[in-house]
Amino acid sequence: MTGPTDLPKDAGHRLEELQHGFFTSDLSVNEFLLVKECGFHPLGFVMGSSIYHTGIQGRRWSKSQELDKLTEAMYNARELAMTRMEEEAEALGADGVVGVRLDVNYYEWGSDAAEFIALGTAVKAEDGKSYRNKLGKPFTSDLSGQDFWTIMQTGYVPQGLVMGTCVYHIAHRGLGQTLGSVGQNVELPNFTQALYEARELAMTRMQDEGNRLEATGIVGVRLEEKTHQWGSHTIEFLSLGTAVTKTADEVTLPRPTVIISLDN
Amino acid sequence: MxxxxxxxxxxxxxxxxxxxxxxxxxxxxxxxxxxxxxxxxxxxxxxxxxxxxxxxxxxxxxGMSPYTPQGSGGAYAQTWYCPHGFVSGEHRMWGQNYEQVxxxxxxxxxxxxxxxxxxxxxxxxxxxxxxxxxxxxxxxxxxxxxxxxxxxxxxxxxxxxxxxxxxxxxxxxxxxxxxxxxxxGFMPISVVASIASVRVWAYCVTEYLMEGGATLWQTQGTAPVQDVEQVSEGLLAARAIARDHVRRQLGTDTLHGVTVATSEREIGGGDQVFECTLRGTRVRRFKDFDPIGAPRPTVRLS
Amino acid sequence: MTTTPEADPRAEMAAAAAWLAHGGASSEKRGVTSDLSIDEALLLHSIGWEPIELVFGVSITSVPVGVWTWGRGQIGAASDAHNLAVHTATERLTKECSTVGGHGVVGVRASVEVHPHHVEVELTGTAIRPAGAKPHVGRPFVSDLSARDFVLLSNAGWMPLGLAFGASFIYAPRRDAATALRQSTQNVELTNLTEALYAARESAMDRMQTWGLQMSADGVVGVHVTEGPMYFARHVMAFSAWGTAVHLAGDRHRYVQPDVVLPLDDVVVQFAARSLRGD
Known part of the structure; x- marks a missing residue:
């Protein structure tokens, strides 16, 4: 196996050790047992990070608009972190990464720079079959061990963590103008449209990523809103979910026992 | 629209x-x-x-007026008048609870x-x-x-x-x-939400009671420790109205899993707004309840 | 243990949707509003009870000026106001319950706030009755236990009677100047505060017990307590306690004899998915 191209040397050493059967994982014991139950073995704790200067983009006080440069920056930074994590997983010969977390950290060295981190546990199927996605890469997913077990029972297989983002600036002045009709309750059409559109764009971009993976669908979609450090009128809409593909008929779960827990 | x-x-x-x-x-x-x-x-x-x-x-x-003790158009309103019988700029001669439709x-x-x-x-x-x-x-x-x-x-x-x-x-x-x-045996029909907003404009007795001055008026039948009727009625009305709004849409359906949220805001001295929102799923019975087996009581080992 | 009849969730859903598509009308006579979860509704049904209506009880009670700032020992006006507010709110809650023909109120959420000039008590719960039963003669019970707890208690032969409350507010005497000066460099117990808190606790618990005994209860379960100085008067120590008064309605206690389980969930989801006739 050739080493990863984009990774620091230290990572190479850590990964070499992991290739000999020793594993590290941030899965809990419960999750570890359930991942094993689905026929997967953890290979190692993998991560990728990227410190990104997000730059600035001129915003017009009175105009609601997408800030495409910021959108692109936010997207690329996360994509880089994810790709590096995938490379680590690939170096381990993994089929996928479970329990992926995506975080943004701001440090003191500059208000415009942020660290984007992706963390997760690389896993490999024990039956020797490949569970890599349509692009030949290990699948990624933000599913917990429990969720991973459950989704495998339904006959769906995760393909990748997909996301879409849209940074939107909301006009200041346009708002004041509509407030002319005091004392009445009216809808603010421009405002509605701007925010509605911004959310739709984030969700559409996520869906496009899912389609690239030829996924049947996306589960566990979350829609997050962050203002980062841009002030309250500039908002990032981030849409995240796990793309899944139907591969088999669902396994019928045994009928659960009816219980009433006496635990607090 | x-x-x-x-x-x-x-x-x-x-x-x-x-x-x-x-x-x-x-x-x-x-x-x-x-x-x-x-x-x-x-x-x-x-x-x-x-x-x-x-x-x-x-x-x-x-929407507030001492002359319309009953709110217009079926909206809730309740009026209180001063029992003391004297006139002063600082003395609220009347007060009203009214629904802000x-x-x-x-x-x-x-x-x-x-x-x-x-x-x-x-x-x-x-x-x-x-x-x-x-x-x-x-x-x-x-x-x-x-x-x-x-x-x-x-x-x-x-x-x-x-x-x-x-x-x-x-x-x-x-x-x-x-x-x-x-x-x-329930089929969901629709999510349902309702809100009630009740404004409470205090009259003198309410003001004195809420400011701890009740002892001053003990002679007029005001005990130092007593239910502040106008505010209690206002709080209760907000909840009852939100429930009525929902009930009116419900017919013989059930509103399942209701969440109740209430808020109180002071706008000025002796001027408050009480709000109550209810949210739930309207469901309709399509077959009788199946009896369920007695659940096994369990204790977790961990 | 009875066996759970096999049900096919797919067929159930399709049947329900088809029924709706053909303009299905409700078979119920009257609407119900309830804040119970489906698990709780099913559990209630398993002992033959049903929810009727969401009910409320509220009271604001005045506290005269000056009671917090001078005096010594028990602040009678404050505990009177607390007592009256809880009683009035409970009265209103049970009145709403009786109006809709309820036999009792379960899952009562109680919010009790003591402010300088008023005490505010807000109670919200769901009125219930044995399915199809006639309106209850006498006083409906009130309980802050969940519907699930009500079912468990009832299966064990117990019934709730009402909420038992007790509160006490005690003015802790300030230390005299000489004592305060002497103690400023020492590690010592502030006996004035300790004593005040003890006195507050004793009388509050005592009031709650008296309240319970007046209802002829065998005991009070799920007692919550709050304690500490009042936010607006640091020298007043407050203690309040409340819980559901219960009595043994059957001839003897019935034991539950639980099974033990070893769950593989990390998050403790109490009584949610797969817990009750789930699929």
């Missing part, structure tokens, strides 16, 4: 693509598949409303518009129902603007005909809870 095109441009592209997206968690998703519900897309509705409440030119003291209407318009757009998106993907609905209503930025955002997962019931008039049903529930609801 005039206004923006009801669904933004990006939506059709997302909704028409071959794959689905769903806001359901994995356990909810698994339960949904087991019930034969096929997710067809994440649908949403959004509406920003100007909240013409207490900003400049707001309808301050609107216009506030309730604004909230409902915002909620219903956002919800209507969600249903419209759901129809576009040919959904039979929308499950796992979540809604948020909060004020945005620093102005008198409130936004309503409703989100849910549109589903098709495999092997079932579309709902009457193609209007998808909707529910706050998803996953096992929905499965159990159906198994218990």
């Amino acid at each position: 005039t206004g923006p095109p009801d669904v933004p441009e990006a939506a059709p592209r997302r909704l028409e693509s071959g794959s689905f997206s769903s806001g359901l968690t994995v356990p909810d998703f698994a339960a949904c598949l087991q019930m034969g519900l096929r997710p067809v897309g994440l649908v949403q509705g959004f509406c920003a409303m100007q909240w013409g409440w207490y900003g400049a030119g707001s309808p301050y003291m609107r 216009w506030v309730e209407q604004a909230w409902l318009q915002g909620f219903n518009t956002a919800f209507g757009r969600l249903i419209e998106e759901a129809k576009e993907v040919g959904a039979h129902g929308v499950i796992g609905v979540t809604d948020t209503a909060h004020s945005l930025l620093e102005s008198n603007v409130a936004e309503f955002h409703v989100l849910g997962t549109a589903v098709v019931v495999e092997g079932a005909p579309p709902p009457p008039k193609g209007e998808p049903w909707s529910t706050y529930l998803a996953g096992q809870r929905l499965a159990k609801l159906v198994e218990a």
Whole structure:
């Protein structure tokens, strides 16, 4: 196996050790047992990070608009972190990464720079079959061990963590103008449209990523809103979910026992 | 209603693509598949409303009058008059509790518009129902603007005909809870929300009691420790009105899993607003309750 | 243990949707509003009870000026106001319950706030009755236990009677100047505060017990307590306690004999998915 191209040397050493059967994982014991139950073995704790200067983009006080440069920056930074994590997983010969977390950290060295981190546990199927996605890469997913077990029972297989983002600036002045009709309750059409559109764009971009993976669908979609450090009128809409593909008929779960827990 | 095109441009592209997206968690998703519900897309509705409440030119003291002890148009109003019989600028000779119908209407318009757009998106993907609905209503930025955002997962019931008039049903529930609801003999009809807003403009006795000055008026039949009738009535009215609003839509259906949220805000001295919102899923019984087996009591070992 | 009849969730859902598509009408006679979860509704049904209506009880009671700032020992006006507010709110809640024909109220959420000039008590719960039963003669019970707890208690032969409350507010005498000066450099117990808190606790618990005994209860379960100085008067120590008074309705206690389980969930989801006739 050739080493990863984009990774620091230290990572190479850590990964070499992991290739000999020793594993590290941030899965809990419960999750570890359930991942094993689905026929997967953890290979190692993998991560990728990227410190990104997000730059600035001129915003017009009175105009609601997408800030495409910021959108692109936010997207690329996360994509880089994810790709590096995938490379680590690939170096381990993994089929996928479970329990992926995506975080943004701001440090003191500059208000415009942020660290984007992706963390997760690389896993490999024990039956020797490949569970890599349509692009030949290990699948990624933000599913917990429990969720991973459950989704495998339904006959769906995760393909990748997909996301879409849209940074939107909301006009200041346009708002004041509509407030002319005091004392009445009216809808603010421009405002509605701007925010509605911004959310739709984030969700559409996520869906496009899912389609690239030829996924049947996306589960566990979350829609997050962050203002980062841009002030309250500039908002990032981030849409995240796990793309899944139907591969088999669902396994019928045994009928659960009816219980009433006496635990607090 | 005039206004923006009801669904933004990006939506059709997302909704028409071959794959689905769903806001359901994995356990909810698994339960949904087991019930034969096929997710067809994440649908949403959004509406920003100007909240013409207490900003400049707001309808301050609107609807209040000592001469209409019963509110107009069936709205709640209750009036109290001073028992002391003297006149002074600082002495509130009368007070009133009254329902702020216009506030309730604004909230409902915002909620219903956002919800209507969600249903419209759901129809576009040919959904039979929308499950796992979540809604948020909060004020945005620093102005008198409130936004309503409703989100849910549109589903098709495999092997079932579309709902009457193609209007998808909707529910706050998803996953096992929905499965159990159906198994218990209830079919979800729609998410329902209602709000009541009651303004309390205190009269002298209420003011004195709330400011701890009751002892001064003991001679006029005011005990130092006593129920402050006007405020208690106002708080109770807000809750009862929200419940009545829901009841009126309900018919013989059940409102399941209600969440009650209340708020109290002071606008000025002796001037308060009490609000109560109720949210729940309207469900209709289609078969009798199945008796359930006695559950096994368990204790967790861990 | 009875066996759970096999049900096919897919068939159930399709049947329900088809029924709706053909303009299905409700078979119920009247609407119900309830804040119970489906698990709770099913559990209630398993012992033959049903929810009827969401009910409320509220009271604001005045506290005269000056009671917090001078005096010594028990602040009678404050505990009187607390007592009256809880009683009035409970009265209103039970009145709403009786109006809709309820036999009792379960899952009561109690919010009790003590402010300088008023005490505010807000109670919210769901009125229930044995399915189809006639309106209850006598006083409905009130309980802050969940519907699930009500079912468990009832299966064990117990019934709730009502909420038992007790509160006490004690003015802790300030230390005299000489004592305060001497103690400023020492590690010592502030006996004035300790004593005040003890006195407050004793009388509050005593009041709650008296309240319970007046209802002919055998005991009070799920007692919550709050304690500490009042936010607006640091020298007043407050203690309040409340819980559901219960009595043994059957001839003897019935034991539950639980099974033990070893769950593989990390998050403790109490009584949710897969817990009750789930699929």
